[in-house]
Amino acid sequence: MKEFKMSPKPMWNSLGDIPMGSSCPSFHITDINAGWRVFKPVVDLEKCIGCYRCYFVCPDGAIHMSDDKKADVDYSFCKGCGICAHECKPKAISMIKEEK
Amino acid sequence: MSTNTKLNARKLDSTENFYGHKACGGCGESLALRLALKVLGDEAYLSLPAGCMAAVSFIYPNMAFKNNAIITPFASTAAVTTGIAAGLEALGKKKPLSVGFAGDGGTADIGIQSLSGAIDRGEKFIYICTDNEAYMNTGIQKSGLTPFGAATTTTPSGKVIHGNINEKKNMFEIVAAHGIEYAATASVGYLEDFINKVQKAKDCAGPSYIHVYSPCPTGWGHGSEITVDLGKEVVDTGLWYLAEFEKGEFSLNLKPKDFKPVKDHLMRQNRFRHINDEEIKMIETTRDAKWAKMLKNWNI
Ligand SMILES: Cc1ncc(C[n+]2csc(CCOP(=O)(O)OP(=O)(O)O)c2C)c(N)n1
Ligand code: SF4
Ligand code: SF4
Ligand code: SF4
Numbered sequence: 197m198k199e200f201k202m203s204p205k206p207m208w209n210s211l212g213d214i215p216m217g218s219s220c221p222s223f224h225i226t227d228i229n230a231g232w233r234v235f236k237p238v239v240d241l242e243k244c245i246g247c248y249r250c251y252f253v254c255p256d257g258a259i260h261m262s263d264d265k266k267a268d269v270d271y272s273f274c275k276g277c278g279i280c281a282h283e284c285k286p287k288a289i290s291m292i293k294e295e296k
Numbered sequence: 297m298s299t300n301t302k303l304n305a306r307k308l309d310s311t312e313n314f315y316g317h318k319a320c321g322g323c324g325e326s327l328a329l330r331l332a333l334k335v336l337g338d339e340a341y342l343s344l345p346a347g348c349m350a351a352v353s354f355i356y357p358n359m360a361f362k363n364n365a366i367i368t369p370f371a372s373t374a375a376v377t378t379g380i381a382a383g384l385e386a387l388g389k390k391k392p393l394s395v396g397f398a399g400d401g402g403t404a405d406i407g408i409q410s411l412s413g414a415i416d417r418g419e420k421f422i423y424i425c426t427d428n429e430a431y432m433n434t435g436i437q438k439s440g441l442t443p444f445g446a447a448t449t450t451t452p453s454g455k456v457i458h459g460n461i462n463e464k465k466n467m468f469e470i471v472a473a474h475g476i477e478y479a480a481t482a483s484v485g486y487l488e489d490f491i492n493k494v495q496k497a498k499d500c501a502g503p504s505y506i507h508v509y510s511p512c513p514t515g516w517g518h519g520s521e522i523t524v525d526l527g528k529e530v531v532d533t534g535l536w537y538l539a540e541f542e543k544g545e546f547s548l549n550l551k552p553k554d555f556k557p558v559k560d561h562l563m564r565q566n567r568f569r570h571i572n573d574e575e576i577k578m579i580e581t582t583r584d585a586k587w588a589k590m591l592k593n594w595n596i
């Protein structure tokens with residue numbers, strides 16, 4: 197499960213607004229990755245047996261197991277790579293074309 | 297002989313310490329890094345040289361790590377990692393944990409002397425090499441860990457020469473030859489085995505090294521959905537193996553009963569599409585010779 201709140205994108209109107217130095221706070225996330233997707237994983241909760249496989253194999257950590265042990269996708273950060281669907285044995289995840 | 301299975305997906309910490317990174321969809325290295333950090337925890341200090349994992353995590357003003365993390369000069373991953381370990385000890389940290397994550401180029405070519413020196417000093421640190429078999433972040437150039445036959449931008453496939461003419465360096469055994477406390481090979485196709493090896497490295501008193509095979513859809517030319525699949529298949533074909541070096545002894549964690557067909561495996565990756573049957577024979581011969589040696593000399 198992700199533990200951060202999105203940080204606001206800094207408004208850069210003048211030089212003084214740009215943070216100085218080469219370091220920044222831990223988990224300082226200003227951009228989401230949702231726009232990367234061509235296909236999106238959709239979980240059929242009836243078919244999901246809560247095996248944790250998709251959560252385990254997602255390179256982006258974009259799936260977490262909900263309290264009732266079902267796969268829950270964070271669509272802000274899922275890139276639509278399809279690994280979760282490919283690895284799900286009961287075939288509970290389908291990759292559906294995103295509509296633009 | 298068995299793969300390590302104490303830790304599993306359910307027992308892992310559910311919090312993510314690596315999130316919102318900009319790696320390509322289906323990136324094997326980012327999966328290895330994400331899961332390693334679940335085992336290592338957010339108190340580990342991370343050192344990463346130039347390479348994809350640094351490039352996709354520190355995109356100003358984004359910072360994809362919850363952990364403290366630093367980009368090191370390319371050749372110095374292990375030097376910086378042990379330097380941080382010394383600093384943490386000087387600060388009186390109870391369980392100082394300093395971990396280096398570098399690619400194959402950053403490990404087997406450019407950072408090899410600083411890694412060798414750090415292992416030699418015997419301090420506690422963990423070094424994880426995420427091996428995608430080329431310099432990916434600069435556009436797929438051959439490294440010392442690119443396998444025979446693979447096409448890269450510096451070893452293209454032409455009429456006469458079909459991709460890389462060299463064999464992959466044996467980084468695992470180079471590291472083991474130092475008499476390191478713990479070393480292991482792993483693959484993102486066998487993730488339980490991998491996370492348990494990370495746990496072993498964490499529990500080690502001295503230096504430890506894990507070499508994890510990490511498919512790269514962009515550089516290898518394969519579908520982003522088959523990264524884990526390929527990582528499993530490469531072990532099942534015998535072209536990669538799961539092994540450990542502990543207390544001066546090598547052991548194999550897994551021996552496939554029959555090897556899966558090499559050709560089918562290679563043809564799923566664009567970087568090997570040009571390979572002919574004779575070259576596949578050569579790859580199989582090299583594999584069989586390696587396995588004969590391992591089965592003869594290593595614990596099973
Ligand atoms: C001293 C130095 N030489 C070269 C580079 C350019 N460079 C940056 S990343 C990179 C490739 C890294 O390849 P690898 O270590 O395999 O990691 P990957 O990107 O594949 O994860 C190179 C050559 C650099 N940053 N510093
Ligand atoms: S892999 Fe499939 S069955 Fe298992 S938790 Fe995920 S969606 Fe459910
Ligand atoms: S499609 Fe890829 S990024 Fe999205 S949830 Fe599945 S594995 Fe994760
Ligand atoms: S080029 Fe390869 S290693 Fe680099 S981020 Fe993309 S998939 Fe990962």
Ligand SMILES: [Mg+2]
Nearest residue numbers: 399400430432
């Ligand atoms: Mg590489």
